[in-house]
Amino acid sequence: MKPLSQLPLAAARSIRVVLTDIDDTVTTEGLLTAKAYGALEELHRAGFIVIPVTGRPAGWCDHIARMWPVDAVVGENGAFYFRYDRQRKKMQQHFWASPEELKQNRIRLDAIEKEVLATVPGSALASDQAYRLADLAVDFCEDVPALPETEVDRIVAIFEKAGAQAKVSSIHVNGWFGAYNKLSMAKTLLADVFGMDWEQAKNAVVYAGDSPNDEPMFEAFPLSVGVANIQALAHRLTHKPAYITENHSGDGFAELASLLLKAKG
Template sequence: MNPLAQLPLEKARSVRVILTDIDDTITSEGMLTASAYAALENLQCAGFLVIPVTGRPAGWCDHIARMWPVDAIVGENGAFYFRYDRERKKMHQHFWAKPEELKGNRAKLDAIEKDVLSSVPGSALASDQAYRVADLAIDFCEDVPALPESEVDRIVSIFERHGAQAKVSSIHVNGWFGDYNKLSMAKTLLAEVFGLSWEQAKECVIYAGDSPNDEPMFEAFPLSVGVANIHAFEHRLKHKPAYIAKGHSGDGFAELAELLLSARQR
């Protein structure tokens, strides 16, 4: 991981699209700071496409697509994308699974929930679970005392034993049924909505993240950035971001925004 300040000017100038995680990448200690929100707004006002790619639930993503300065959002680790057309006042939604699949998967996830909560003391259902449509989120440090890493791994193993995918974020273990992740839905969104082929995307997209569930994005995009707090998860990553910011969380994201805006002005 090279310091973000070493990102070559010509590469910074090639960026047209910012894909970014939210929790502990844009937010800091669970809060959306003024500087991080201003960074989002400044990027969009400068003509960049700004697209959060998050593990957060559909209910949150509807709000973010409508009210944040973003052009679309991928949610629940790739289960869907939402795009709000402000001119027509219409929300466009695309889901990976059909409604009947979602219903069947929910029954299987309910069984996993019972297994995890009875097997891993101290774990809890994520407080935002009621707003989810496609996955199960188990809290290991957001609203509960932080669990040791061995217990986080135990939660992952329970998901996998039931045949589900599982990814670790900075606060939750998210699990789901379906052959998708953040990357697959981001590719779909970029192609269907913004007309970017995968070859084009690799040349003009930069991704920012902070945790193991961002690993498919770090691997796929030549331009990828970790905020400084990714050091806590470095030992869990086979594929690390190409660059790393000095700042933690939202400060690191603001640092990236400032670099991109400065490169465009120069």
């Protein structure tokens, strides 16, 4: 991972789209700071397409799409995208799975939930689980005392034993049934809504993240950036971001935004 300051100016000037994780990338210790939110707003005002790509739930994503200075949001690790048309005052929703598939997957996830909570002491459902439509989020440090990595790995193993995908974020283990992830839905969104094919996207998109569930994005996008706190989880990553910020979390995101705005200016 090279320092972000070494990102070539020509590459920075080619960026049209900012895809970013939220937790511990835009937020800092669970808070959305004025500095980080201001960075999102400045990017949006400058004409960048700004899209959070998050593991957070559908309920949060409806709010984000409506009220944040963003162009769309990918949620629940790629289960859907939401885009709010402010002129028509209409929410556009696109899901990977059909309503019937979501219903059947929930039954299977409920069984995993029971096994995890019964066999991994100290684990808990994420406090935002009630607002989720497609996945199961197990909290290992957000609202519970932090679990050791061996217990996080046990949670992942329970998901995988049941045939589910499982990804570790900085706060949750998210699991789901379906052949999708952050990358597949981001590609769908860019093509469907913004008319950007994959060859165009590879050179026009920067992705910012901080944890293992961002790894498909780090691998796919040549212009990928980890905020400094990714160092704590770098040992869990096979594919690391190309660049790393000097600052942590939201300050690191603001550092990236400042570089892009200067390059555009």
